Amino acid sequence: MNGKIHLKNMVFYGYHGHLAEENSLGQRFMIDLVMTLDIAEATRTDNLQSTVDYVKVYGICRQILEHDRVKLLETLANHLIDRILEACPRVTKVEITIKKPSVPMDGVLDYVAVETSKER
Secondary structure, three states: OEEEEEEEEEEEEEOOOOOHHHHHHOEEEEEEEEEEEEOHHHHHHOOHHHOOOHHHHHHHHHHHHHHOOOOOHHHHHHHHHHHHHHHOOOEEEEEEEEEEOOOOOOOOOOOEEEEEEEEO
16 A cells, blocks of 8 residues: 655755855755655554654755755755655655745745655
8 A cells, every 4th residue: 555645844944055145144945745655564553663754754854954055956856855765765756845935036936946756
């Protein structure tokens, strides 16, 4: 039985971006994450060891967003996906959207976002 675990609108403060201001001032990033996995064993055992510990996944996201530094949202998304797949062997697919609401540009918009996914 396949299932999906969602972590929606996680917010972290990080220093990612191409421009010098983004690297020195930092900004908020909002992350939506969906992990696909077989949840049959978890439904039978009612045991955390049979599924994905989403607190652990949140910690991985926090560590990368708050401590790593990259220029592109695409690179950031790939780092997150790879670390989650590495840390969570039950996960077969990770889908991620990274939103950057404070884009330093001459214009008005809610956010810029990158959406991507990777399967084992």
